[in-house]
Amino acid sequence: MPSNEGPNVLEAMPRVLVIGGSYAGLAATVNLLDLCNGKEPRFTSTSTMGESFEAKLPVDITIVDERDGYYHLIGNPLAFASDDAACKSWRRFQDIPALKLPNVHFVQGSVATVDCEKKTASILDTVTKQLRHEKYDYLLVASGLRRASPVVPQATNRDQFIAEAKTQTKAIRDAKEGVVVIGGGAVGIEMASEIKVVEPWQRVTLIHSRDNLLSAEPLPNDFKERSLEALKEIGVDVILGQRVVETTAVHADDGHASWRLTLSGGQQVMAGHVITAISRSIPTSAYLPSVALDKDGYVKIDACLRFNVNVPNADSHFAAGDIASWSGIKRCGGAMHMGHYCAINIHQDMLKHRYGHMPTYKELSEFPNIMGLAVGKKAVVYDSASGTASGEDLMTSYFGDDLANSICWNYMKLGQAAAV
Ligand SMILES: Cc1cc2nc3c(=O)[nH]c(=O)nc-3n(C[C@H](O)[C@H](O)[C@H](O)COP(=O)(O)OP(=O)(O)OC[C@H]3O[C@@H](n4cnc5c(N)ncnc54)[C@H](O)[C@@H]3O)c2cc1C
The missing domain is CATH 3.50.50.60 (FAD/NAD(P)-binding domain)
Structure with missing residues (x-):
């Protein structure tokens, strides 16, 4: 029984703007596409679902990124040592099978400002060199940290x-x-x-x-x-x-x-x-109002990954990945997990507005400090449950033979053509 009344009714095709097309932004995008297609989100195992997601929902997703593609950042130490690895580390958004859909768009540009009240982002478009204004119903901020060369490449294509x-x-x-x-x-x-x-x-x-x-x-x-x-x-x-x-x-x-x-x-x-x-890593959050940020520039979020309540329309603003103020050492796995939860919570919100569905929002737990380092043929790993360990078997499970390029790509299923 679709509702067509009330102040919160979304447009027929809710627009989701994702700032940052890396681990957090892409994890959110692909899981939200699954959910809006009436399927389980790809990161969720059936046993942990406990919800029916069968209703299909229209959605329009725009990913804006300064880069023209997804860059496997954690593999950068290998990409800057091996030409072969470099070639496999950067995939243009337009070449990613899972994103080839008529309702997924890319803008190459840098977000300059966000007006949370008007739900509009101003983007300096790399191609036209003009400011363009994108309206959205939901915003996901996933633009990570600004890092210097050669820790990360400075190229944008x-x-x-x-x-x-x-x-x-x-x-x-x-x-x-x-x-x-x-x-x-x-x-x-x-x-x-x-x-x-x-x-x-x-x-x-x-x-x-x-x-x-x-x-x-x-x-x-x-x-x-x-x-x-x-x-x-x-x-x-x-x-x-x-x-x-x-x-x-x-x-x-x-x-x-x-x-x-x-x-x-x-x-x-x-x-x-x-x-x-x-x-020296600096959050890329200068485009957000200061009320959304902590003293170091990270985006303040609640456990449902929403902006704090002092931000206008906080309910429709989410942040995930390195840019979010959350516990634990910043990690790619954490970024993807946060993206996954953002997708579920945005989808729950859409169902609430469209069908009057009672939402069940996912809440993040605190992240423990975990680190895995690739050193030669071994990985050296610490997590609070099992302490320090190292070995070639851990290298295989944490990094494979390409500093986790294939692991991340396959986990997000970016190589699988999207169902239209
Ligand atoms: C060299 C290196 C090695 C690492 N190794 C590991 C590891 O082994 N394991 C691990 O778990 N973690 C590792 N990390 C940390 C991991 O890379 C981060 O936790 C992860 O990249 C965070 O993902 P994210 O999606 O939040 O942000 P990012 O990956 O930083 O992506 C942010 C995206 O936003 C875009 N962007 C930025 N500003 C704007 C703007 N204003 N407008 C539009 N787009 C914008 C950027 O171009 C980028 O594509 C490593 C980090 C580095 C630098």
Whole structure:
């Protein structure tokens, strides 16, 4: 019994605007498409459903992203070491089978402002270079964190990305005096490790200013020590407790350039290529009203992933992934889980407005601190239930042989053609 009256009745075709087409945004999109198609959401096992989702609902989804495609970000340490991996890491949205639907649209552009009262986003369109205004019924904010090069590529289209990755891989191959990675956080460890995996002959040195790797992470010491052991096992030289205080370019007579790094303890290290993996990550939330944000710029959400009640129309605004203020170390698995729950909650809300259905919203639990690192052929893993572990079997289950590119792609079923 569709309702056609009342102040909350949505348009015939509810418009969902998704800002950010990565793990959180795409997980929300594909699960919402399933639900609106009268099916179980693909991330939900039958045993945990407990609800009937049989009614089909019209929906119109627009994904806006600064990039022209989905980039497998967690594989970046491999993509910047291997040309082959780079080619498989970036898929244009238009080439993703699961998204080839008449009611799914893409805008390549950067969201400049969002008016939550008017439910309108202003987007600087990359193609037209003009501001365009997208109206929406539901907004999902999933634009993650802004990170510097080379922790993440700065390219916004696939061709630029392939060129950017090739610049990195060439610099690694050409580095006669070896490669130095500065910063022993998760990204620095994986970058050093992947270079050694792809170019085993290359000398790789990781320099970290503190006495322990992963010093900023809320993780136990045995995990940090196991990560150090694993790096040493694959032949990465690790220098701890020293800052790089000076970097000087050295030009040989043949025009070949290298770098002399002076460390705080006075030691000097030569490098043919230097990678700075000290990532200061900043939420990309500047387009939102400040009332939606915490003091660090993360989007304040409740357990149903909705904006806080001081934001106008908070009920129709959701945030998921790294940009959301939630517990736990920021992870791709968490981002996809949040996207999944956003899809269910948006769908429940649509059913409420259209059919007067009593909604059952999914609520997020607190996220424990979990980390998995790919180091050589092994993964080093910590979770609060089983503590620290490492091994090749864990590498297979956490990362496969492509730093989890296939795992994420298959989990979201992005390669499966969508049912029209
Ligand atoms: C090098 C590296 C390795 C990592 N390894 C792991 C790992 O092994 N395991 C793990 O679980 N996690 C890992 N992480 C963390 C993981 O990548 C993040 O938790 C995850 O990417 C969060 O997904 P997201 O969808 O929230 O945001 P993102 O993946 O950051 O995607 C945000 C999207 O929004 C777009 N965007 C940003 N601003 C705007 C705007 N204003 N307008 C339009 N579009 C915008 C971006 O272009 C991007 O496509 C790693 C991170 C890095 C950097």
